[in-house]
Amino acid sequence: MRVATIPNSDTSALVYAPIGRDAEIAVSLLKEAGVAATAVSDIASFVAKLSDDIAFAVVTEEAFRSADLRGFSAWIEAQPSWSDLPFVILTNRGGGPERNPAAARLSEVLGNVSFIERPFHPTTFISVARSAMRGRRRQFDARARIEALDEGERRLQTALSAGRLGAWEFDLATGELITSTTFRSIFGRNATEEFSYTDLLATIHPEDVDRMQLAVRTTIETGADYAIEYRTIWSDGSVHWAEIRAQLYRDREGKAIKLVGVSADITARLKAEEHQRQLNEVLEERVAERTRKLEETHARMMAEVNQRESAEQQLRQAQKMEAIGQLTGGVAHDFNNLLMAVLGNLELLRKHVGEDNKAVRLIDGAQQGAKRGASLTQRLLAFSRKQDLRIDPVDMRALIMGMEDLLKRSVGANVVIETHVPPHLPLVSADANQIELALLNLVVNARDAMPDGGEIRIGLDEVHQSRPEGELAAGHYVVLSVVDQGQGMDSETLRKAVEPFFSTKELGKGTGLGLSMIHGLASQLKGDLKLTSELQRGTKAELWIPVSTSGAATETGVIDMPIEIAQKAKGPKRILLVDDDALIAMSSADMLTDLGHDVVEAYSGNEALQRLGDGSEFDLLITDYSMPGMTGGELAIAVRDIVPDLPILIASGYAELPPGVNLDVARLGKPYTQDQLARELDRLFADRI
Template identity: 45%
Template sequence: MKTVQEGHQVSPFNEERYRLLIDSITDYAIYMLDPKGHIASWNPGARRFKGFEESEILGQHFSRFYTEEDRLDHLPERALRIAAAEGRFENEGWRVRKDGSRFWAHVIIDPIRDGDGQLLGFAKVTRDLTERRNAEADLKRSERQFEVLVQGVSDYALYMLDGKGNVSNWNHGAERIKGYRAEEIVGEHFSTFYTVDDRAAGEPTKNLATALRDGRFEGEGWRHRKDGTRFWAHVIIDAIRDETGELKGFAKITRDITEKVEAQKALTVAREDLFQAQKLEAIGQLTGGIAHDFNNLLMAVLGSLEILKKRLPDDPSLMPLLQNAIQGAERGAALTQRMLAFSRRQELHMAPIGVAGLIDGMMNFFERSLRSDLTIRTDIPDSLPPVLSDAVQLESALLNLVVNARDAMTTGGTVTITAIDVHFAQGDDKLQPGHYVKISVSDTGEGMDPETLARATTPFFTTKGVGKGTGLGLPMVQGLTEQSGGRLSIDSEEGKGTTVSLFLPVARLEDCPEEKKPASDLSAARPKERLTVLAVDDDALVLMNTSLMLEDLGHTVIEAHNGREALAALARTDTIDLVVTDHSMPGMTGSELASEINRQWPGLPVVLATGYAELPPGEDDRLQLPRLPKPFSQNQLADVIATMLGSAS
């Protein structure tokens, strides 16, 4: 074979060396074409991946390697013209093997000329790039799939930053969470999403520096949307480097976890509320138990003082002391009523109450409770429907609120009592839908800060000085309203005063059983004959006191310290006319004793003495037991006996 290089003919020795070199190459098809494109030589590389033996292909036109489409498009002829005209042709495309299969080829065609520039033919080099092309196709397909995946994620903002922190791409999740379209935000610095305070503190720069130093930054904080609203974000920033370690940018993942954080806060509040409720329940149970025991002590003290007052001579030097002791015991009894109201164990005498009449009747009490620099005004429509509650306890609650209002106004002011008719189509966690009367007591005093307001109804919490408040006033009022089926609300602001409102349900006739009227003339109501009364109480002091009061009324008393002893006493004699029993006793309660008496001795009257309503549901309604509220006086004891005997006759 003769070749020409730089106008010089190659020697046979060098020609042989070139042939050996070309024949040793198997990864490239290297062969010669004549000026018309016919194959003039064929190397092993051409034979390996085109499949033709040299004897089969020499003299054939090289266009046979092209696809039908390329031949129809005259690509082979055009390739030779370009090579001849421009000195080189290079491209990639599909080529066909002997067996008809295709491969992706990289092709170079160089013209071969002699020293005079006469075209002798073409040198053609072909390389099979099918594997590389398939790998590139796989990579592109993977990239497309990854892009589809990234764009399909809507719960996360996934986007890239360049090395300076500018946004370089943007997925649909980022658009949904942050509100920016890609064309609005690509090219902008990612600090746009940070709050003003965070930008001023250099947080964006610090976060990128951490990612650059450690390879990763992770944190949480407030971020801004396009519309200016804020959301709580969980953020991850990863530094992206190439195989040489050069920084290419940052991958940023942002998740809106506002709902999760709010849910966690709500759970924390719920747990705190549950803890507070459990604590209040424990305090309530403790308070109720203490009040019950204190009632028993007051029962013994007041009863003994009453008997002593009747039996002592009218000595001016002794009577004031005795009266002072009685008043002290009565104040203790009032305190137990507050404690029982707080613990929800006080027995309420539910009845319809005219709010206007009740408040009008208390005005003298209210005015005497206020200082001279304070005024009181009311706005109570006469047309208000009656509410269902305990009149005595409601009076105590309103007086308590007026006194609290007085103490909140240290430099004069006005107490305002109002009442309005309200309807609730929808209730809340403490109030059922329905018809209510809202009674409000307002002052123009100091008001409360949020922390004090939050603790206002906490038992034993008080802002008054030592010895000036028990901290049970507002809890007692709250207990009354909730036992009545209503709700207490407090509105207060520092420097603008406080308004405490009681929402009490409007009374219905079916909710209000007819009250039994006590005998007004005690001497006329008292029976002339002596009765035999069985007194039952597990507290020896109370039992002795009850017996003394009954004996002083002229009755014969048989004592029993528990239900079993009482039943045994009844079994021994048939002369017992009346049973007066405590309710809260171990082993057998007073109501259980009354049930057994009703079964074995039907018609025998039983009076239940109790400091709070703790009877099993429905039992008292079935037995219709008359009640003596502890601590009771001798007159109250005489009244209930007279009432029972009067109804029996």
């Protein structure tokens, strides 16, 4: 008779029925039901074919009576935690487990057993097989989830190692402290030493113990996140600083059960901060000494002195801003590299989670957070004048007119925007996207300065600067102005307005990077940002942008390449990827491999040159710029001598390569997405056709 097909039968069953036609009948019924099945003739073959991928086993009761089951029992015991292989035992009539002690003992040995008394109806057999298959598929699902969790754990450990973070967990009920190797090293312990919570308290500096324990109690009582810095004393007597962060976990009844967190050794950072503080004190002492001498001279030369004081103040401010700019630029560059690895891995992971809605939601949340971090680093790079800009001739009048709707939606109904732009203005040399962002920032700042509403005036004007003034060289400029009727700023606030992270807004409503970003953008464009303001009389912001020496404005948009060229540009390529940071190299290599390319990794310029010098052929070289020993620019120059026609793509978080590095290579700003990387590769290979 015809039996129903078992759904999703993409795995096989194993049949061991050495006597009679039971094996032949069972295999035939399973095959007709859509289940692949293999029959074996002896216990050794049966054990040899057992594996984690077997769906279930069909065995006759008598097959086990006189067989040596030691190897079989060992396999049963050695199953992984997720596995409990289903067995379908064919017994004789009246030989079920209720009346057959031998059959009952099989249940004890095999565990997951279903009995069918012979002779059996095919429908009954298939029904039992279907149940076994469903149960096994649930086990396979559990295996997949366990493997996914293991992979997530490995990625977490990689991230913790890359950030030199030590993981720990403290059980509030038992007082047990579980720590990673990195965590122990932060407290001067090696991986094999015992390190209990009592040991932890013993390493903390006596002056910091009470403060640490109070912070722990506060977290347990209030649920607030735990964050503290304190000194630790190692066994050699040296003093170090540790930063500890944690969150409180509760059970379903809301009872606090454990603290879970990470730690970092911040000794080097605090020493650097102390060194910087001392340098600042020395600088302040020198400035104070210079000021004292100037004041002594003031009585004799009241008039060339006023000018000197002004020059000294500008110099100090410029030095301060330059120092902060270098610091923030370096931090932003390093953070860009970390975000590169995070965003790349999340983007690839997103493709492989399938329909797991929770995983998709978690990945999307992580991507949004990482992208906000990338946006923050772009603002830091803008302030430090190291932002990656695309300079083109820009029509400021068209830019403002095109943003009118966006600006009006951004300020709300109680703020009126008035735009005054001349019909004819010269083009400016700028990055249109960054100018749009700067204008939006200025308008939003103006709106926030008028909580009760008011008018914002946006204007354009052409100005000729006859002589150098401050950061402005002599020449022609277009000035974009934004004027509000808001609260205004006093002189001290106005002086600090463009400093990074300075904000008059309440906590959580501003990063303090908006004006500093615009100031950095203006400096990169060889222009200036000028602010004038009075309390209760509003603020005027002027962005001075140099007039372009080029011709027509460049239209933005993607240029479609001919179909024939696009098809030739597609297809797998052999790519040499060079980055001294293994974490970033791994992320970029995964993105390229996912695009179908063959990737060879090198972790230094010298290693890359060895790859190219041994006769290996590549279609493209992708290299980071900032690498020890040999920079990406130096590598590109050396590669030109070996393979003159090899396309080269330099990835960097900085806007400009150092002076003297004049290379005909493609550029890609960090962090980049897989789509951005793919588009750049398409353009490069299309250009080679």
